[in-house]
Amino acid sequence: MRKMKKTLALxxxxxxxxxxxxxxxxxxxxxxxxxxxxxxxxxxxxxxxxAADTVILAAADDANLVDSLAVAxxxxxxxxxxxxxxxxxxxxxxxxxSGKKVIAIGAVSDAVVDxxxxxxxxxxxxxGADRMATNDLINARLDSPAGTFVVGYNAxxxxxxxxxxxxxxxxxxxxxxxxxxxxxxxxxxxKTYILGGPTLVSDITGATRLYGADRFDTNLEVIKALTFxxxxxxxxxxxxxxxxxxxxxxxxxxxxxxxxxxxxxVKAAGTVNAKLNxxxxxxxxGGTGVVSDxxxxxxxxxxxxxxxxxxxxxxxxxxxxxxxxxxTVNGKTASVDELVADGWDVEFAxxxxxxxxxxxxxxxxxxxxxxxxxxxxxxxxxxxxVTLTKGTDIIVSNLQKxxx
Numbered sequence: 064m065r066k067m068k069k070t071l072a073l074x075x076x077x078x079x080x081x082x083x084x085x086x087x088x089x090x091x092x093x094x095x096x097x098x099x100x101x102x103x104x105x106x107x108x109x110x111x112x113x114a115a116d117t118v119i120l121a122a123a124d125d126a127n128l129v130d131s132l133a134v135a136x137x138x139x140x141x142x143x144x145x146x147x148x149x150x151x152x153x154x155x156x157x158x159x160x161s162g163k164k165v166i167a168i169g170a171v172s173d174a175v176v177d178x179x180x181x182x183x184x185x186x187x188x189x190x191g192a193d194r195m196a197t198n199d200l201i202n203a204r205l206d207s208p209a210g211t212f213v214v215g216y217n218a219x220x221x222x223x224x225x226x227x228x229x230x231x232x233x234x235x236x237x238x239x240x241x242x243x244x245x246x247x248x249x250x251x252x253x254k255t256y257i258l259g260g261p262t263l264v265s266d267i268t269g270a271t272r273l274y275g276a277d278r279f280d281t282n283l284e285v286i287k288a289l290t291f292x293x294x295x296x297x298x299x300x301x302x303x304x305x306x307x308x309x310x311x312x313x314x315x316x317x318x319x320x321x322x323x324x325x326x327x328x329v330k331a332a333g334t335v336n337a338k339l340n341x342x343x344x345x346x347x348x349g350g351t352g353v354v355s356d357x358x359x360x361x362x363x364x365x366x367x368x369x370x371x372x373x374x375x376x377x378x379x380x381x382x383x384x385x386x387x388x389x390x391t392v393n394g395k396t397a398s399v400d401e402l403v404a405d406g407w408d409v410e411f412a413x414x415x416x417x418x419x420x421x422x423x424x425x426x427x428x429x430x431x432x433x434x435x436x437x438x439x440x441x442x443x444x445x446x447x448x449v450t451l452t453k454g455t456d457i458i459v460s461n462l463q464k465x466x467x
Contacts, residue, residue, distance in 0.1 A: 105309035109143035130169025133236035135226035138312035210254035215263030220278035230315035292318035300353035
């Protein structure tokens with residue numbers, strides 16, 4: 064390159080503020096796992112889970128869901144969770160248990176377990192005299208838990224808000240006594256969380272309490288506080304709850320959160336949507352009677368439109384290495400080179416009018432990928448636009464008039 068200096072205009076974005084204006088909500092691969100009833104939905108979820116040598120069998124009866132409150136960590140990321148009513152083995156479930164090692168939980172009757180043994184490779188029952196005893200037996204089977212979630216005596220919703228995290232990260236779920244007290248010997252690992260307010264679980268020294276005004280607020284606080292992957296997110300009915308139980312180990316495989324809804328609103332939607340990307344998959348659990356399509360649509364990736372506050376011209380020495388084009392993206396200042404290193408494609412364009420203007424990019428830009436100009440943009444009606452692309456993520460600035 065000839066070492067001669069020429070005066071070029073440098074396009075510098077003095078301030079590119081992402082105003083977080085929803086540009087489009089993508090329906091990126093959104094789907095639904097559902098059957099005709101809760102048992103069939105659990106089968107659909109287990110099918111999505113994939114191959115497994117060991118499976119969990121829990122009671123589908125509403126009155127007995129509490130027995131399985133802490134079962135997600137036992138399932139971990141290796142076992143799907145099937146449902147059957149406690150006194151009858153569902154025929155479709157029975158067909159799925161052939162050749163499996165089956166762990167039946169809580170209220171599942173001995174007669175059902177005996178029937179399971181006729182098709183399964185093996186079957187055993189983990190059940191105590193009451194929910195507390197069953198909880199203790201489940202946790203006794205965990206291998207060196209990394210931490211503990213403590214939930215209230217009847218706090219199934221709170222347990223299911225953390226179930227996928229507990230399963231993915233080997234945390235025990237411990238049930239507090241009816242008076243909120245907790246046997247300290249049951250708390251394992253280096254980190255303890257309390258789910259719910261002090262009327263449900265008494266204070267525990269060193270523990271972090273996560274709770275809100277109701278189960279949906281608590282679900283929101285859990286999602287804010289814990290680290291999940293947002294490649295996938297699951298939505299379950301927070302009133303019926305059973306589908307969230309069935310999906311806890313499936314969500315754990317993806318490191319994903321389970322978002323609770325009352326099938327009218329999704330309190331955690333804003334927080335979750337801000338964490339999604341254009342490739343995120345949103346999965347409803349259960350039929351439209353428990354998670355409607357309209358509710359499912361409340362959770363989705365929202366692209367944002369950056370607003371350019373000013374564009375200025377500057378003098379440039381062409382011996383420099385083009386590191387001077389800097390602007391703000393999502394609150395962070397970056398040069399073009401830094402954005403490219405992070406995987407973004409950067410492209411500049413110029414038009415002679417804000418609406419339906421002619422493309423005059425070639426007249427002004429020496430290189431549309433680094434922002435170098437052939438001459439300062441000092442005409443009255445020249446508008447500049449910047450486009451950032453990474454995979455399916457696209458950020459397009461407003462057409463911005465020069466303010467020199």
